[in-house]
Amino acid sequence: MNWRLIKDKLAERSFALLLLSSVVVIFLILIGLTMKSVPLLRAESLLTVLTDSVWSPLKGNFGFLPFIMGTIWVTMISLIIAVPLCVLASVYLVEYASEALRKMVLPLMNVLAAIPPVLYGVWGVLFVVPILSDYIAPLLGVNTTGYTVFAGGIVLAVMIFPIMISIMVEVLQTIPQELKAASLSLGATKWETITKVILVKAKPGILAAIVLGVSRAFGETVAVLMVCGNIPQLPSSLFDAGYPLPALIANNFGEMMSIPLYDSALMFAALLLFVLIFGFNLLSRIILNRLEEKAQ
């Protein structure tokens, strides 16, 4: 055989090996997490673990509900803030803004995406928390330190801006010009065209962008941990402290060795995150890939 062909084959084999090993690593992670979680699930049923609200590892109580609720609270707050802003802003960028403005704003979104979580956390501590405790809470007659699920939600909202904006802009750009022209020529105002034609047509893509935002919010660890108080309780208002799942793992790993099942419980938390985020990402990527194929 020709030496060049041998080189080609050699490259093919070794590249395939690299691909295979990185796929295998993912499955090993999944299997490892599952195996580590088994002891906990053997001691208590999955349902109890997920719905019990008492977390006291020393007594052997591993109720994940406070952490699940903490995660849901901060995620919901961030969505309530970020979704309307991102939809409005990306519609503006695509439908109204000049090419020059778009070319200026979109790279800025990349900068926002590149800022590490810990810097968002620092910003949260320096700005969001004091504002909440000194101005907004007294205005509403609440007494708080500021380290609340609200603060976590605000910081998260800013963190999911870039991913949602960039995907929403891409989705909106695929809407055919003819549709808009038809609506406008029938006498609809631009805003009516946006709400009744463009957004309706873009709904699956926008949904996919939101789901990606949710999964980003679910997994965000350090920035949220720094501002949301970390008290394992069920938050009942914006100004309660919360304790999201990733923060639980980050705060307690390493010191868990002596308590039985603690290590298993934390791995179960990691498994829960992995499965949820994997599922969410998979869902939105499939929607987006479909849309992309359709657009071509």
Added chain:
Amino acid sequence: MSNVKSRLRKEKIAKIAMQLSGMAITGSLFFIVGTILYKGLPYLSWEMVSQSPQGGFYIGKEGGIFNAILGSLYLATVSTALATLIGIPISIYLNMYVKSGSFLERACKLLFDVLFGIPSIVYGAIAFSIMVWIGIRASLLGGIITITLLTIPIVVRTIDELLKTIPIDLQHVTFSLGSTRWETAKMFLRYIRPGIFTAILLAFGRAIGDVAGVLLTTGFSDNLPKYIDEPSATLPLAIFFQLSSPIPEVQGRAYASALVLTFIILIIVICTHLLASKQQKHKI
């Protein structure tokens, strides 16, 4: 139509709302950088970035975060290099060796897309328990492995996007001239070279800024990182730890450290942007 006025008014209000939300989102970036700049600048000094922590550093005495800067640079450089060496062949394989549109190609690309979103705390947790299991302690090596895993999907996806921009005709032409797939791949790599640097910078930025992954695997140390099997300080963790101190002086150093990290990230972003526009110029 009688209600034209109100419809137009609605249009105006909506436009203002859209402009405001655009401004809020863009403004948040300047706001974050501004806050860190404003708080960090007074504490930034040459001593901060050029010295390791001395005795009493954590109660506000002399020293700096040079160990953390160096640790982060080591960690990010090595893991980005590894991720590039693993990631580029994978995306070449998926684009040139696997039949285009096949199940394998689509499934793998989807998988890497999904992995892109897996949070670093999950990688950190699993790496930590593997390290406990085989009995190695928190070290630079542990951090490098975790961060490499974290950055491989970034490299694979970015390079994949670049390879997709190469016209398919070019591939046909080279094949018809008798070159092997490997030779064509080498040519394509040269073609997308500026883009490869972009991918590397993206991965580097993610690697240097990650906290959750290194929190469990790399540990922390006041010494300059010398050996790969020893714990090492990293910049994001240094910020995190100093910020949780009750002493104002130490907190101030956290702001200054945050400022250093911001500078590093901004430099990376600017380089990425310049390279990306260069890639645009290369397009046929």
